[in-house]
Amino acid sequence: MITFLSDYGPGDEYVGVVHGVIARIAPGLQVLDLGHGVPPQDVRTGARRLARAVPFTPPGVHLAVVDPGVGGPRRAVALRAADRWFVGPDNGLLIDAAERFGGVAEAYDVGESPWRLEPVSATFHGRDIFAPVAAHLALGEVPDAPVEAASLVRLPRLQARRDGGAIVAHALEVDGFGNVRLDAPAGTAARTAGGHPVVVARTFGDALPGGLLLYTESDGGLALAVNGGSAAALLGLRAGDEVRLEGIPTTREIRPLGDSPGATSPERSGDEASGRGRSEASP
Numbered sequence: 001m002i003t004f005l006s007d008y009g010p011g012d013e014y015v016g017v018v019h020g021v022i023a024r025i026a027p028g029l030q031v032l033d034l035g036h037g038v039p040p041q042d043v044r045t046g047a048r049r050l051a052r053a054v055p056f057t058p059p060g061v062h063l064a065v066v067d068p069g070v071g072g073p074r075r076a077v078a079l080r081a082a083d084r085w086f087v088g089p090d091n092g093l094l095i096d097a098a099e100r101f102g103g104v105a106e107a108y109d110v111g112e113s114p115w116r117l118e119p120v121s122a123t124f125h126g127r128d129i130f131a132p133v134a135a136h137l138a139l140g141e142v143p144d145a146p147v148e149a150a151s152l153v154r155l156p157r158l159q160a161r162r163d164g165g166a167i168v169a170h171a172l173e174v175d176g177f178g179n180v181r182l183d184a185p186a187g188t189a190a191r192t193a194g195g196h197p198v199v200v201a202r203t204f205g206d207a208l209p210g211g212l213l214l215y216t217e218s219d220g221g222l223a224l225a226v227n228g229g230s231a232a233a234l235l236g237l238r239a240g241d242e243v244r245l246e247g248i249p250t251t252r253e254i255r256p257l258g259d260s261p262g263a264t265s266p267e268r269s270g271d272e273a274s275g276r277g278r279s280e281a282s283p
Helices: 014-025 043-056 095-099 125-138 231-235 270-276
Strands: 002-006 031-035 061-065 076-081 084-089 106-109 161-163 166-174 180-182 212-216 222-226 242-246
Touching: 002 014, 002 043, 002 125, 014 031, 014 125, 031 043, 043 061, 043 095, 043 166, 061 125, 076 095, 076 125, 084 095, 084 125, 180 231, 212 231, 222 231
Parallel strands: 002 031, 002 061, 061 084
Antiparallel strands: 076 084, 076 106, 161 166, 166 180, 166 242, 180 222, 212 222
16 A cells, blocks of 8 residues: 655646556555645654654655755665655655554665656656555565665754743644644643733533634644634644743642653654654654
8 A cells, every 4th residue: 555645735637646656666555645735845844744744644754855955965765664665855754654554664766766767857756756656565575775874864853942931832833723733832821822822621512713822732732722713823834833821820730841741642743752742642
């Protein structure tokens, strides 16, 4: 089986073309779409979504394409972690997902793979390199150009910090509803977020319509939402932006930054493993 995640979106033929390339090489092979709504060129969000999703899929090949550096010097790679392969650009997209399965055991540069389609487009490596490589891996073949796992690109880590009586957190991801995942520790309470009044709530309906709430996601992480609206729009936040949480209870009442909250999901993302609290069931 192959899973497929990208920022290709639903409106163009790109996803279908990738499926077509795989089907020509491995007819009958199941391809499971994890989603193609990653914000364009947002590698960090793609990495988190991939890492959240793959622990709930069977072993196989995981193809991911969020590739703002396509056609440039970045490598095309295939990574093995336990009984899974991860295929995509070497830009940090695959690392957190691989770490869910013990980390990268083997890494290969597949940019010059004999499996690729010729001629190779400078702008559609999903079709010409990643799809055929994923298909051949799913058939049990192995690449032939190993590279050091230590040479793989990793995304810079974001980390929430204390600033007096406040916590300055980062927007790790904005989902399709405008909910904003944060790197502040789960269980954090606040009276304002980004200068707006916020209530600590169990679910969306615990806040008034249009009200901002701070809640615990299904994976145990912390997030902001607006009941019936978009927290990202209200606060003007995009992935990577900072948001200030103020009116924090005393230190004795909250978990220090870096402590791991109680797990509600069996996996941890790279951001979580770095001690910034669980913020996804991921990714």
